[in-house]
Structure formats: C-alpha cells, structure tokens
Amino acid sequence: MLARIAHELFWLGRQLGRAEHTARMLDGIYAIDLQAPPDAPVGAQLTWEGLLAVMGATDESERTEAPDRDEVMRLLAVDANNPSSVLACVEAGREGARVVRDVISAEMWEAVNTLRLGLYQHHLSGGFGTGPYEFLQYVKERCALFWGLAERTMLEDEARAFLHAGGRIEAAQMVVRMLRVALAPFGDEVADEVERPARDGQALALLHAVGGLHAFRRAVTDPPNAEPVAGFLLYERAYPDSVAASVDALHTALVAADARSRTAAPVLRLARLSADLEFRRRASRSAGDLLAVLGDVQDELALVDHDISDRYFAGGTQASRVMTA
Amino acid sequence: MATEYTAAPYAPADGFYDELFDASGGARPHAETLVSRLERLGAGELAAAGRRRDAIFMQQGITFDLTGAAEAADGELRDRPFPLDLVPRILPADEWTVIKRGLAQRIRALNRFVDDVYHAREIVEAGVVPWEMIVSRSHFARPAYGIRPPGDVYCHVAGCDLVRDADGRWKVLEDNVRTPSGISYVLENRLAMTRLVPGLFAGYHVRPVDNYPALLLSALRAVAPGGDDEPTVVVWSPGPANSAYFEHAFLARTMGVELVEASDLVVRDEVCYMRTTSGLARVHTIYRRLDDDFIDPLEFRSDSLLGVPGLMRAYRAGTLALANAVGTGVADDKAIYHWVPEMIRFYLGEEPILDNVETYLLSDPERLAYVLERLDRLVVKPTGESGGKGVFIGPRATDAEIAAQAELIRADPRRWIAQELVHLSTVPTLDSSGALAPRHVDLRPFAVFGEDISIVPGGLTRVALRPGSMIVNSSQGGGSKDTWILDEEVVPDGRPLPPRRATVPPPLPDLRQSSWTGQQEQQQQERSGG
Incomplete structure (x- = not known):
C-alpha cells in the first residue's frame, strides 16, 4: 500500500489512542481528586502535576505551586492549541480519517467525524463547565465504537494492520509514561513508611485512569498497591491495555503488514522486547526494578517508533528526531 | 442572579433538628459553602442534573424493585432508578468520630453477645438477659451451638x-x-455525585468511601480457615430474583470474587467446593447474603431450595468460614436490642457512647398495660422483621387501626416491641418543583469486622421523600442521599508535592508534526532512486 496512506492510518490510530487514554486519565483522576485523601493506603490521587508530566508538559511542572485542577482539565481536554489535548487529537484524527476515507469503512469515518462534532457541541454548550464526566465519557464511547467498527467492517489487510499498530504503540507508550511518573518520586531506594501510602494510592489511581480496576480485581489477589498494580499494567498479557499485551499486538500487526517481516527491524526489536518482558515478569518487582524496566521499555518503544517510520514511512516522523536529539 | 431559593426561603420544619440549617433558617457553619453553591446552581441546573442522574442510573441498571404495594397491585416487580437526592448530607469530623467510636463499641458488644449465647451464656448466668427471651427469638440458631469461628468474629x-x-x-x-x-x-451514590454535580465538592474535603470492597475482602480473607494456599472467597446470593441482587453482584465485582448460587456449591467430606469448568474448587470463606434458615436444608428449613446440604457440617468442622456467622440473627432481634446498652456495660465495662431509643418490652404485664394506654403516641414493631414491615406508627393511625393493633399485641405480646416516637432530623431535599424542602432522614453506617473493626466514613442516608413522612425504607418510597464525612484536618490547597526526580519521561511525539511532508516525499524518492 502507499506509504503515505500507511502513515496516515498509523497516526490516526495514535491520535485516537491518545485521545482515549487522556480522557480516561482525566476522568479517573478527576473523580478521585474531588474527595479527601483516604486513611487507608488506597484511592489517593495521581496528582494533576503528575498528569502534566505524563502528557509531556514538563516545563509546566517546574512551577512552585500545584497546578490548578480546572486549568489542567482545560489544557488537556479542550485546549485546541495543545497538540496533546483530547480535542486536538480528535481534530487531527478526523483530518487523518478524511484523507483515508477511501481506505476505512464509511461507518468508521462516521464514528470519528461524529466524535469531533459531538465534542465541539459539548464544549460549546458549556457542558464541560458543569462537569467533565459526559464529555470524557463520550470520547471513551466513540473511540470504543471506532475500534469496534474496525474489527467488524474493515478488511484484515495492511491498512488495518497499520491502524492497529498506531493504536497499540500509543497505548503502550501512554501506560509506560503513566507508570514512570507515578513511581518516579519514590526512586530507586526502598521507599520509607511515610512515602509508601502515597505511592500505593497513586497506583490505584492508575487503575482508575486506564479503566483497569475491574480487570485487576479479577486477575490479581494482592491488594491494589504500587508493586502489584505496576506489575499488572506492565506484564499482564491477559489484560489488553497492559504494556506487554500492547507490545504483542503491535508485533502481530507489523508481522501481518510486512511481507518480509523476518528481517524487518521493528518486528525483530518487538520480538526481543516481548521476550524480555516475559523474562522480567518472573524477576523481582521492587519499585526500583520496575522503574528500571519502565525506562528500558520506553527507550525500546522509541526505537521501535523510529524503526517503523524508517522502514515504512521513509523515516520522517518526530520520533526519529527525538531519539537523535 | 437571584434564584428560586431566595424567592421561597428554606424553612426548617418546627420541632425537628435540621442538619444544614439552624432554627432561624441560617445555614450551619459546615453547610454555608454548600448552600451558596446550591443557590448558584439554581433549580434549573439541579433539575437538569436530576434528569441526567435518572438516565445514568437506568443505563447502569442501578435500580431496585418496588415491593409491597406495587407488587400487590400489578403482580410483578418493576425497576425504578434508585432515587438519589442531589443535596448531600454533611457531617463534620467531630460528630463522625463519636458515631464511629459508638458503633465500634456496640458491634464489639454484640459480637461478644453472640459468642456468649452459643457458648458460656455468662450474660444469662449473671441475670442480665433472661434465657427464655433469647431462646424464643425466631433467629436463635440451635445448630450454631458450640461452634467457634476463626478469630471469634461473628458479626x-x-x-x-x-x-x-x-x-x-x-x-x-x-x-x-x-x-x-x-x-x-x-x-454508587458517591460516584454519581462526582459525575453529576462535581461543583458541590469544591471547598470540602469529603472522605472517600470506595475502599469498602478492599476492606471487606481483606476481612473475609482474614477469617478464612488456615490453609496452605490463597483462600478463596465467594459471595453467595439467593439468585437474580432477589431484590438485592444488584448489591450481591456489585460486591462480587468490586471484590473480584465469584458470585455463587446454591447450585454452584457442594460439600464433600466436610469441605465446601464450588463447581468450576475445571472441576471442584475449594471454597474457604462464604459471604452469604441469605438468612440462616435457608443455608442448609439438613439443619435448618428442610424445604429450602436455596440451601446447600451439608454446609453446616463443613462449617462445624472448621473448614469453612461463613460471614456473617450462623446465629447472629439473635443479636439483631428488636427485642434483644433493648439490652444492648446493658451488654456494653457487661462485656466491655464501658458506658454506651450511643444511646438506644426508649423501648418497651411487652412481656411484662405492667409495661404492656402502659403501652396499650399510650398506643396513639408510640411506634410498635414486630420483632424479627426488617425492612419496615409491619411497623405501626401511633400518631399517624386511626382509632380503628389503633384498636386493631392493640388486639394483635394482646394476642402475642412477645412478638412486638414499642418505642417512643423519634422526631427524625431533616435535611434539605429537592422536591418535585426543584425547591428545597425538609425531609426526614436516618443513617446506616457500615462496619467490617475482620482483624479489627473498620467503618466506612458515612454510610447510607435514607430519606423519606414524602413531605412529613418518617418512613425511609426504599421499598416504601424512600430515597437516599450521599453522606459526606468531612476530613478532620483541613489540608491547605498548596499541598506538598512529592519530590519529582529527574525521571520525567521525554516529551511525547508531537502530533502536529505527524503529517506527511514534501520533505519526506523527497526523501523517499531519493531512496528508491539510490
């Protein structure tokens, strides 16, 4: 297929993946942040500042006071000038979908287009001011609809493989970044008793923020503290939004898309990463070790991103520039 | 802009305690912020939020069956969205501390009482509670005699x-x-409130309630009979036809455990198992949501189709924990209630922190005569019933009803207790026109007793939605409110942030630069050319 089209599909998947993950994070943190911190070490918050760090707005977090909730909400949900905001991602995704209208099914196009229209309606009608729940819920529902329609209506061909590859690499990167930010303040050494509850609470917020609380409760018998939660989100292949599951799915998508996948750099790298994750899953899960793994995974994913753009899109994306910088 | 409330100021009902407003109609200190925010929202906004609430609850299937009158009328159960009033009930930290300590004390005493009833009977020996009073209770469970559950926890x-x-x-x-x-x-109420009216939370530090499933699960694990593997906990529901099935499924889902029915359970050689796709799997703790009478047809009601034959055998052998333990019903009988303050003094050597409502047992002829005389001013309840069934409220009864009730009491005085009428406090509640009006409330906090007693901040506030009514049961037209317990220390807004090390991830790929550019095209041409 055309490299240009593959590129558009890949980025359509990324845009919608980022919009959905951002919406879920905002929703999860918002609900928790309304209430006081709990006395038991569960249910506390991943801070707004942490969320800014996840989204890469690092210069914002240099300030001395905690960022204001409404400000962060606005910045990450409806600020059209912030390229990572939900609204900007949907807008860009819709533009991409328009370019590939002939490749995706009419129903998928409609799902994206309606999402954009709906968001502007919500935004303009001031619904965001009385509470972001419906706005964010709408994003989650429409993104789920889009991916569901892709499963149902799209030919299982290269085009679909690139669309999925984009969605999965975005999911893996978002979850890795979230985990890094949540565990980062507690560093390599063993956290002391004072710090511990805060970190445990943040871990539960992470489950809220990816919609994985239910899956975690069914899969893991440990209490939702930092190590089990981070391990679950990183390694649990049975959970579709875990890093390991996303890496596997990305691998599968590229194998399907690439006629000579056996020698393809990104495919080989992903196979190594997948095996490595499986190996590390059996090793220790202390916070320091997890942080180290997360750092490695993030670097590897950036290299995968670079390999993908190099092999399929003639090496022109931002990822390559970031890595070489 | 002026709102509907200023046009029709809220008037607390005379003779009742209103929790948000004082007698002069001014907001109590802890309610000032809330009241001003409600005013700012106005009736229109609140009504819109109410419509969204009904839609969300129907979508999420948070409904309950209207039993009683409606059932009799059309012979079938109907789902209604659970009526949540959008005005929260607020309790300051100091009030909650008293309630929490009082409840923990009371539950500890009740637990000791259950233990005592089925073992040493010290309280009977000491002459505090008459044995015939205990043994005549409908929930007294003879088969529980001598069984000692792990940690001596019953409730x-x-x-x-x-x-x-x-x-x-x-x-x-x-x-x-x-x-x-x-x-x-x-x-669910808390979740709905954070979604529907998040603005009301501003300025308050409301203690979260969502750790209840984790608390319950760890308590259920803590009481599991010792073994080498991870204990298996299940929730046992009578089935989807039960009016509380929503809650059973909710608890199983939020704890991440199996929701079982009787046909899933089987007892072999004094061990309880559940039937799974890979054969029988051992069950260690059952959180059962049905009464003693139904759990084992071999020892309780033999006509129970909901029970598991042999369950008591496993329970007695100590291979299975039941929560709550068998026989606890004897402690929540309305006649036994009368003695709870005495139990606290007897078992714990403490003065009760929370009082009982003045209660009269009718087995004593003098009391009986006194009560019959004042029937028009008292509340009469059947013992051993729940859910507001069969409750008689003197001040609201006609002469004929009073005479009929007197007849019932005379026929079997032990089946009844009489209580002084409590003038239930009120909390402002949205009426159908969107204005605030006083409505009567009660509070049911939930405690979990595992290794220790933990009480979830707040609890279920039930509210009688009909003006003047004091019947708060949801089966009889009651609704509910979100209950806010305020945090003790006011955390300043500039909360100290955890130190952030230099592990902040590198910037995300900038999505703006993702579009296909002429430069790329050129690159590709060069490559294929070269």
Whole structure:
C-alpha cells in the first residue's frame, strides 16, 4: 500500500489512542481528586502535576505551586492549541480519517467525524463547565465504537494492520509514561513508611485512569498497591491495555503488514522486547526494578517508533528526531 | 442572579433538628459553602442534573424493585432508578468520630453477645438477659451451638440504623448484623455525585468511601480457615430474583470474587467446593447474603431450595468460614436490642457512647398495660422483621387501626416491641418543583469486622421523600442521599508535592508534526532512486 496512506492510518490510530487514554486519565483522576485523601493506603490521587508530566508538559511542572485542577482539565481536554489535548487529537484524527476515507469503512469515518462534532457541541454548550464526566465519557464511547467498527467492517489487510499498530504503540507508550511518573518520586531506594501510602494510592489511581480496576480485581489477589498494580499494567498479557499485551499486538500487526517481516527491524526489536518482558515478569518487582524496566521499555518503544517510520514511512516522523536529539 | 431559593426561603420544619440549617433558617457553619453553591446552581441546573442522574442510573441498571404495594397491585416487580437526592448530607469530623467510636463499641458488644449465647451464656448466668427471651427469638440458631469461628468474629458485616432526635442527639434505632444491605448504593451514590454535580465538592474535603470492597475482602480473607494456599472467597446470593441482587453482584465485582448460587456449591467430606469448568474448587470463606434458615436444608428449613446440604457440617468442622456467622440473627432481634446498652456495660465495662431509643418490652404485664394506654403516641414493631414491615406508627393511625393493633399485641405480646416516637432530623431535599424542602432522614453506617473493626466514613442516608413522612425504607418510597464525612484536618490547597526526580519521561511525539511532508516525499524518492 502507499506509504503515505500507511502513515496516515498509523497516526490516526495514535491520535485516537491518545485521545482515549487522556480522557480516561482525566476522568479517573478527576473523580478521585474531588474527595479527601483516604486513611487507608488506597484511592489517593495521581496528582494533576503528575498528569502534566505524563502528557509531556514538563516545563509546566517546574512551577512552585500545584497546578490548578480546572486549568489542567482545560489544557488537556479542550485546549485546541495543545497538540496533546483530547480535542486536538480528535481534530487531527478526523483530518487523518478524511484523507483515508477511501481506505476505512464509511461507518468508521462516521464514528470519528461524529466524535469531533459531538465534542465541539459539548464544549460549546458549556457542558464541560458543569462537569467533565459526559464529555470524557463520550470520547471513551466513540473511540470504543471506532475500534469496534474496525474489527467488524474493515478488511484484515495492511491498512488495518497499520491502524492497529498506531493504536497499540500509543497505548503502550501512554501506560509506560503513566507508570514512570507515578513511581518516579519514590526512586530507586526502598521507599520509607511515610512515602509508601502515597505511592500505593497513586497506583490505584492508575487503575482508575486506564479503566483497569475491574480487570485487576479479577486477575490479581494482592491488594491494589504500587508493586502489584505496576506489575499488572506492565506484564499482564491477559489484560489488553497492559504494556506487554500492547507490545504483542503491535508485533502481530507489523508481522501481518510486512511481507518480509523476518528481517524487518521493528518486528525483530518487538520480538526481543516481548521476550524480555516475559523474562522480567518472573524477576523481582521492587519499585526500583520496575522503574528500571519502565525506562528500558520506553527507550525500546522509541526505537521501535523510529524503526517503523524508517522502514515504512521513509523515516520522517518526530520520533526519529527525538531519539537523535 | 437571584434564584428560586431566595424567592421561597428554606424553612426548617418546627420541632425537628435540621442538619444544614439552624432554627432561624441560617445555614450551619459546615453547610454555608454548600448552600451558596446550591443557590448558584439554581433549580434549573439541579433539575437538569436530576434528569441526567435518572438516565445514568437506568443505563447502569442501578435500580431496585418496588415491593409491597406495587407488587400487590400489578403482580410483578418493576425497576425504578434508585432515587438519589442531589443535596448531600454533611457531617463534620467531630460528630463522625463519636458515631464511629459508638458503633465500634456496640458491634464489639454484640459480637461478644453472640459468642456468649452459643457458648458460656455468662450474660444469662449473671441475670442480665433472661434465657427464655433469647431462646424464643425466631433467629436463635440451635445448630450454631458450640461452634467457634476463626478469630471469634461473628458479626463480620454490620450496619446499625442511626437517627437524630429533635435535640440533634444521635441514637441507635436498630442493629443489623445478619445481612445488612445498602453499601452498594453508598458507593454508587458517591460516584454519581462526582459525575453529576462535581461543583458541590469544591471547598470540602469529603472522605472517600470506595475502599469498602478492599476492606471487606481483606476481612473475609482474614477469617478464612488456615490453609496452605490463597483462600478463596465467594459471595453467595439467593439468585437474580432477589431484590438485592444488584448489591450481591456489585460486591462480587468490586471484590473480584465469584458470585455463587446454591447450585454452584457442594460439600464433600466436610469441605465446601464450588463447581468450576475445571472441576471442584475449594471454597474457604462464604459471604452469604441469605438468612440462616435457608443455608442448609439438613439443619435448618428442610424445604429450602436455596440451601446447600451439608454446609453446616463443613462449617462445624472448621473448614469453612461463613460471614456473617450462623446465629447472629439473635443479636439483631428488636427485642434483644433493648439490652444492648446493658451488654456494653457487661462485656466491655464501658458506658454506651450511643444511646438506644426508649423501648418497651411487652412481656411484662405492667409495661404492656402502659403501652396499650399510650398506643396513639408510640411506634410498635414486630420483632424479627426488617425492612419496615409491619411497623405501626401511633400518631399517624386511626382509632380503628389503633384498636386493631392493640388486639394483635394482646394476642402475642412477645412478638412486638414499642418505642417512643423519634422526631427524625431533616435535611434539605429537592422536591418535585426543584425547591428545597425538609425531609426526614436516618443513617446506616457500615462496619467490617475482620482483624479489627473498620467503618466506612458515612454510610447510607435514607430519606423519606414524602413531605412529613418518617418512613425511609426504599421499598416504601424512600430515597437516599450521599453522606459526606468531612476530613478532620483541613489540608491547605498548596499541598506538598512529592519530590519529582529527574525521571520525567521525554516529551511525547508531537502530533502536529505527524503529517506527511514534501520533505519526506523527497526523501523517499531519493531512496528508491539510490
């Protein structure tokens, strides 16, 4: 297929993946942040500042006071000038979908287009001011609809493989970044008793923020503290939004898309990463070790991103520039 | 802009304690912020939020069956969205501390009482509670005699109904130590409030309630009989036809455990198993949501189709923990309630922190005569019933009804208790026109007794939606409110942030630069050319 089209599909998947993950994070943190911190070490918050760090707005977090909730909400949900905001991602995704209208099914196009229209309606009608729940819920529902329609209506061909590859690499990167930010303040050494509850609470917020609380409760018998939660989100292949599951799915998508996948750099790298994750899953899960793994995974994913753009899109994306910088 | 409330100021009902407004109609200190925010929202906004609430609850299937009158009328159960009032009930930290300590004390005493009844009977020996009073209770469970559950915990899950009298003092109206229900609504109400009216939370530090499933699960694990593997906990529901099935499923889902019915369970050689796709799997703790009478047809009601034959055998052998333990019903009988303050003094050597409502047992002929004389001013309840069934309210009864009730009491005085009427406190509630009006409330906090007693901040506030009514049961037209317990220390807004090390991830790929550019095209041409 055309490299240009593959590129558009890949980025359509990324845009919608980022919009959905951002919406879920905002929703999860918002609900928790309304209430006081709990006395038991569960249910506390991943801070707004942490969320800014996840989204890469690092210069914002240099300030001395905690960022204001409404400000962060606005910045990450409806600020059209912030390229990572939900609204900007949907807008860009819709533009991409328009370019590939002939490749995706009419129903998928409609799902994206309606999402954009709906968001502007919500935004303009001031619904965001009385509470972001419906706005964010709408994003989650429409993104789920889009991916569901892709499963149902799209030919299982290269085009679909690139669309999925984009969605999965975005999911893996978002979850890795979230985990890094949540565990980062507690560093390599063993956290002391004072710090511990805060970190445990943040871990539960992470489950809220990816919609994985239910899956975690069914899969893991440990209490939702930092190590089990981070391990679950990183390694649990049975959970579709875990890093390991996303890496596997990305691998599968590229194998399907690439006629000579056996020698393809990104495919080989992903196979190594997948095996490595499986190996590390059996090793220790202390916070320091997890942080180290997360750092490695993030670097590897950036290299995968670079390999993908190099092999399929003639090496022109931002990822390559970031890595070489 | 002026709102509807200023046009028709809120008037607390005379002779009752209003929790948000004082007698002069001014907001109490802890309610000032809330009241001003409600005014700013106005009736229109609140009505819109109410419509969204009904839609969300119907979508999420948070409904309950209207039993009683409606059932009799059309012969079938109907789903209604659980009526959540959007005005929260706020309790300051110091009030909650008293309630929490009082409840923990009471539950500890009730637990000791259950232990005593089925073992040493010290309280009977000491002449505090007459044995015939205990043994005649419908929930007295002979098969529980001599069984000692792990940790001596019987009342793993308890929910006491509290009310406030006209002077604002808290009193215990009822103890529920069998299968108190309503906790799922506490959690769902909070979730709905954060989604529907997040603005109301601003300026308050409301203590979260969502750790209840984790608390319950760890308590259920803690009481599991010792073994080498991870204990398996299940929730046992009578089935989807039960009116509390929503809650059973909610608890199983939020704890991540199996929701079983009787046909899933089987007892072999004094060990309880569940049938799974890979054969029988051992069960260690059952959180059961049905009464003793139905759990084992071999030892209780032989006509029970909901039970598991042999369950008591496993329970007696100590291979299985049941929560709550068998026989706890004897402690939440309305006649036994009368002695709870005495139990606290007897078992714990403490003075009760929370009082009972003045209660009269009718087995004593003098009391009986006194009560019959004042029937028009008292509340009469059947013992061993729950859910507001068969409750007689003197001041609201006609002469004929009073005469009929007197007849019932005379026929079997032990079946009844009489209580002074409590002037339930009120909390402003949205009426159908969107204005605030005083409505009567009670409070059911939920306690979990595992290694220790933990009480979820707040509890289920039930509210009588009909003007003047004091019947708060949801089966009889009651609704509920989100209950806010305020955090003790006010955390300043500039909360100290955890130090952030230099592990902040590199910037995300900038999505703006993702579009295909001429440069790329050129690159590709060069490559294929070269």
